Amino acid sequence: MLQGIDIHKKYGSLQVLKGIDLFISSGEVVSIVGASGAGKSTLLHILGTLDTADSGQVLFDGKNIAKMNATDLARFRNRHIGFIFQFHNLLPEFTALENASLPGFLAGRPEKEVMEQAKELLHMLNLSHRLNHKPSELSGGEQQRTAVARALINSPRIIFADEPSGNLDSKNAQELHEIFFKLRDEFNQTFVIVTHNEQLAAMADRTLVMKDGLIVQTTSVEE
Numbered sequence: 714m715l716q717g718i719d720i721h722k723k724y725g726s727l728q729v730l731k732g733i734d735l736f737i738s739s740g741e742v743v744s745i746v747g748a749s750g751a752g753k754s755t756l757l758h759i760l761g762t763l764d765t766a767d768s769g770q771v772l773f774d775g776k777n778i779a780k781m782n783a784t785d786l787a788r789f790r791n792r793h794i795g796f797i798f799q800f801h802n803l804l805p806e807f808t809a810l811e812n813a814s815l816p817g818f819l820a821g822r823p824e825k826e827v828m829e830q831a832k833e834l835l836h837m838l839n840l841s842h843r844l845n846h847k848p849s850e851l852s853g854g855e856q857q858r859t860a861v862a863r864a865l866i867n868s869p870r871i872i873f874a875d876e877p878s879g880n881l882d883s884k885n886a887q888e889l890h891e892i893f894f895k896l897r898d899e900f901n902q903t904f905v906i907v908t909h910n911e912q913l914a915a916m917a918d919r920t921l922v923m924k925d926g927l928i929v930q931t932t933s934v935e936e
């Protein structure tokens with residue numbers, strides 16, 4: 714589904730990615746681990762089309778995203794990619810239901826359909842009693858689960874998560890991790906997750922270990 718070919722990226726004189734090759738299949742949960750500064754977030758942003766590589770290619774179903782113009786790329790991202798970050802980035806003035814619905818509205822989908830789907834997702838994430846709460850009225854775990862609903866609203870092909878449980882206590886972190894695997898088991902949802910959380914990394918189907926801008930090791934559950 715997603716392929717990275719010889720991806721290079723430099724910030725000033727710092728070569729952050731030095732030739733990354735990877736392939737992610739549909740329904741896989743892949744974790745990316747490695748020391749701080751190894752280039753994990755940079756790689757995630759490039760794979761997620763939020764940033765561009767200096768050289769190399771990112772292919773979705775064989776299609777080179779660098780060939781898309783800005784409008785098509787924004788549309789592609791909104792429709793097919795979900796993001797979850799360490800700090801949920803929910804809009805403070807909007808309720809959980811509105812925050813979860815927003816990418817659906819941006820996609821131009823009918824309001825009623827989007828709101829119904831957002832309610833279903835929030836229900837699945839145990840947030841039915843929090844639909845009309847604003848982020849400041851939600852716990853950290855509830856905020857992050859709202860961000861998961863927002864990531865799922867357009868039924869994305871793939872979700873990129875950058876330290877999704879980095880800001881949660883261990884109980885809420887574990888709950889969030891279980892949600893990821895439930896989504897994979899029930900809906901074949903694909904995830905690429907950058908994490909320092911050893912428990913989450915160990916649960917993944919495959920773990921890519923990064924060091925100094927390269928993938929130096931890949932471990933699979935079969936091993």
Ligand SMILES: Nc1ncnc2c1ncn2[C@@H]1O[C@H](COP(=O)(O)OP(=O)(O)OP(=O)(O)O)[C@@H](O)[C@H]1O
Binds near residue numbers: 727747
């Ligand atoms: N926009 C930027 N401009 C300049 N340098 C950057 C930028 N983004 C990242 N870097 C540098 O690139 C290197 C890799 O950063 P990156 O965030 O990808 O690492 P990481 O492996 O995700 O680290 P961490 O685990 O600490 O989040 C770091 O040295 C960082 O300072």
